[in-house]
Amino acid sequence: MFSIQILFSLNTEGRDAEDVWRDYKTLINTNNLDILDVTEFNRILGVFVRNLSIPGVYGKMLTIFQDMRDLAKVKPDESTYNIMMSMYLKRKDLKGINICFGDMQKQKIIPNTITYNIMIKAISKFSKPDTAMTLYREMIERKIKRNEKTFTMLFCACSIKRDVPLAHQFYNFMLNEGLQPDIYTYNAYINVIARNAKDLTDLQKAIDVIKQMKEKGIKPTLVTYNILIKGLQTMGKRTEALHLFDQMEIEGVKPNSSTLEGIGITGLQALLKLRNTYKVTPSHKDFNTCMDQALKESKYNDAMEILSHMQKSGFKPNVSTYSILMNAHIRQNDMFRAMELFTAMKNDNVEPDDYIYASLIDGFLAHNNVEQAFKLVDHMLESKVELNKMTVNRLIDTASKSKDPRLVQRVFERIERLTVPNKDACERVLWRIAQSYDVYAVEKYLKIMDKHNHMINRETFTAIITGASKGGNLPQARYWYNLMIKRGIAPDHMLLSMIIRAHADAKEIDKTLSFWNDFHYFSIAPDDDDIMYVLKLCAETNHWKDEIRILGQLKELGYDADSYKEKISEKKQQSNDGIEPKTDPDEEYYEEYGEYLKARLANKSVIKAKERMQKWVWNVAKISSQRMDDNAKIRVEQWTPYRKHD
DNA sequence: TTAGGGTTAG
Numbered sequence: 328m329f330s331i332q333i334l335f336s337l338n339t340e341g342r343d344a345e346d347v348w349r350d351y352k353t354l355i356n357t358n359n360l361d362i363l364d365v366t367e368f369n370r371i372l373g374v375f376v377r378n379l380s381i382p383g384v385y386g387k388m389l390t391i392f393q394d395m396r397d398l399a400k401v402k403p404d405e406s407t408y409n410i411m412m413s414m415y416l417k418r419k420d421l422k423g424i425n426i427c428f429g430d431m432q433k434q435k436i437i438p439n440t441i442t443y444n445i446m447i448k449a450i451s452k453f454s455k456p457d458t459a460m461t462l463y464r465e466m467i468e469r470k471i472k473r474n475e476k477t478f479t480m481l482f483c484a485c486s487i488k489r490d491v492p493l494a495h496q497f498y499n500f501m502l503n504e505g506l507q508p509d510i511y512t513y514n515a516y517i518n519v520i521a522r523n524a525k526d527l528t529d530l531q532k533a534i535d536v537i538k539q540m541k542e543k544g545i546k547p548t549l550v551t552y553n554i555l556i557k558g559l560q561t562m563g564k565r566t567e568a569l570h571l572f573d574q575m576e577i578e579g580v581k582p583n584s585s586t587l588e589g590i591g592i593t594g595l596q597a598l599l600k601l602r603n604t605y606k607v608t609p610s611h612k613d614f615n616t617c618m619d620q621a622l623k624e625s626k627y628n629d630a631m632e633i634l635s636h637m638q639k640s641g642f643k644p645n646v647s648t649y650s651i652l653m654n655a656h657i658r659q660n661d662m663f664r665a666m667e668l669f670t671a672m673k674n675d676n677v678e679p680d681d682y683i684y685a686s687l688i689d690g691f692l693a694h695n696n697v698e699q700a701f702k703l704v705d706h707m708l709e710s711k712v713e714l715n716k717m718t719v720n721r722l723i724d725t726a727s728k729s730k731d732p733r734l735v736q737r738v739f740e741r742i743e744r745l746t747v748p749n750k751d752a753c754e755r756v757l758w759r760i761a762q763s764y765d766v767y768a769v770e771k772y773l774k775i776m777d778k779h780n781h782m783i784n785r786e787t788f789t790a791i792i793t794g795a796s797k798g799g800n801l802p803q804a805r806y807w808y809n810l811m812i813k814r815g816i817a818p819d820h821m822l823l824s825m826i827i828r829a830h831a832d833a834k835e836i837d838k839t840l841s842f843w844n845d846f847h848y849f850s851i852a853p854d855d856d857d858i859m860y861v862l863k864l865c866a867e868t869n870h871w872k873d874e875i876r877i878l879g880q881l882k883e884l885g886y887d888a889d890s891y892k893e894k895i896s897e898k899k900q901q902s903n904d905g906i907e908p909k910t911d912p913d914e915e916y917y918e919e920y921g922e923y924l925k926a927r928l929a930n931k932s933v934i935k936a937k938e939r940m941q942k943w944v945w946n947v948a949k950i951s952s953q954r955m956d957d958n959a960k961i962r963v964e965q966w967t968p969y970r971k972h973d
Numbered sequence: 974t975t976a977g978g979g980t981t982a983g
Contacts, residue, residue: 366975368975369975370974371975372975373974373975373976374975376975404975405976406976409976409977410976412976413976416977439976442977445976448977474977476977477978479978480977482979510979511978511979512978513979514978514979514980516979518980549980550979550980551979551980552980553981554979554980557981586980612982614982616982616983617982618982619982619983647982647983649983650982651982652983653983654983680983682983
């Protein structure tokens with residue numbers, strides 16, 4: 328009875344998960360579990376969810392949740408489910424969250440604000456951030472109150488989607504609903520703006536929000552400054568970052584390792600600066616971050632010094648510490664030492680997580696050691712670590728980069744035995760297969776993809792076409808490109824750009840010019856990179872008539888054709904060896920592409936294409952260039968000096 | 974004194 332007494336007055340203060348578990352066990356053993364009601368069960372689960380990082384706690388929570396229903400016959404309420412969902416959220420287990428959410432509906436338990444907040448967070452982080460808006464609408468329909476935390480989650484979704492206008496929209500919704508943003512909400516909002524800022528003008532908008540915030544008496548915090556400094560760092564604006572850093576000091580906001588990284592101070596130097604100059608007690612995270620930086624800069628002695636400082640400060644190495652050290656060995660191709668650490672870690676009672684397993688398995692695969700890799704996969708599944716999307720994708724990705732095209736197939740087959748490979752994984756395999764094999768091999772994998780009910784869409788074709796191009800198999804690239812169009816799927820800018828580049832690199836002038844027409848046909852505005860590729864090839868192959876035609880087209884469309892011309896004539900002079908220019912190749916490639924092009928020209932929309940394209944150049948092209956990934960932006964930037972600025 | 978929030982650790 329004594330234990331029951333303790334449990335009844337269960338105070339989270341001073342009582343850890345171990346104590347609570349002992350008391351709980353006593354209740355089970357004395358057959359007294361039924362004295363607990365739903366609130367008490369919730370309280371117990373609450374203690375565990377806060378201590379989820381302790382090994383075994385997850386299993387205990389599942390046991391308690393089961394006992395609650397089976398032994399004590401207590402019906403879980405919305406809070407119980409919220410706690411369970413929170414547990415799955417911390418474990419990054421979207422499936423668990425969805426099951427809980429579904430069970431709630433089945434049992435007619437009405438979700439509350441917290442339930443939806445967790446759903447928004449989980450879905451936008453692990454699945455489709457586009458669902459955030461749907462969930463928000465659902466909350467309104469079901470009359471579930473929103474709070475400032477709901478909007479923090481919604482901003483988080485906008486940040487993942489990189490959708491600044493949507494964030495502004497949510498901000499207005501929030502004010503209209505009479506909710507006052509707090510510092511967390513503001514930081515989330517500012518983060519969306521700053522992460523998507525391409526220049527100082529964009530970033531200024533984030534700073535304007537801070538001004539508004541200050542007027543309401545909310546002061547920027549370390550996180551606010553870190554968001555901005557990080558933004559400046561990615562823009563390469565070190566002076567401005569330093570300026571902000573000074574501002575921070577004036578306002579008495581202490582930096583952490585991340586702030587220092589933003590102004591270029593890393594590793595041991597950063598750690599010492601934090602302690603000595605700013606009188607900050609470094610956190611566990613600070614130690615790990617600095618150690619990782621030192622290792623990546625090959626400053627091994629510094630890393631060891633940081634590790635010893637960390638231990639002297641009373642921090643034990645955690646999963647991340649081990650992961651950082653193991654990854655340093657893996658980078659050095661030292662799988663032996665990495666595995667030694669893996670053993671040490673388990674002896675140290677630190678539970679390996681999916682990330683650690685992924686790094687090790689990846690390391691073995693990078694060395695073509697499929698057996699060792701899958702031994703670890705088995706080990707992982709035995710220890711109830713989920714074979715998740717991230718791990719599967721990493722495996723396929725690494726295997727697909729191998730010189731040996733059979734590796735990816737072996738890995739894929741083994742993965743198929745364990746789980747249903749996701750769409751990304753299938754597409755990565757297709758990418759690799761298309762590099763080394765023929766159409767039939769690609770078809771085989773397309774069938775597998777279809778068997779798993781994955782949609783075969785533009786991304787799929789992009790994977791295949793990119794793969795075939797990379798493998799130098801241009802006829803295959805064209806085969807899939809045409810098949811894609813036959814299926815009614817249009818290429819996007821990235822794909823068209825890629826295939827043009829591949830053909831231009833191979834000096835396939837006729838094919839390149841044919842693809843050039845596709846910009847016109849699909850109303851995609853070429854960027855400077857595309858233009859230079861095609862013009863350069865025309866010049867190199869002395870297709871002067873085409874060159875003039877293209878320059879004329881560009882001029883009509885409002886591009887600064889002269890700047891391209893200048894650049895090209897430099898090239899021309901270098902390569903002009905007096906060869907007679909070829910005749911107009913149009914006819915030739917019309918012949919080759921006969922059916923295909925005729926079909927296109929029959930389409931009346933082609934007539935209007937010029938008009939449409941003009942519009943695209945001014946409006947859509949701006950947007951599509953924002954959507955390009957960073958690599959593409961860098962490519963484009965290389966040519967920006969030739970772009971006309973109005 | 975059941976649950977949710979910002980950046981940045983691997």
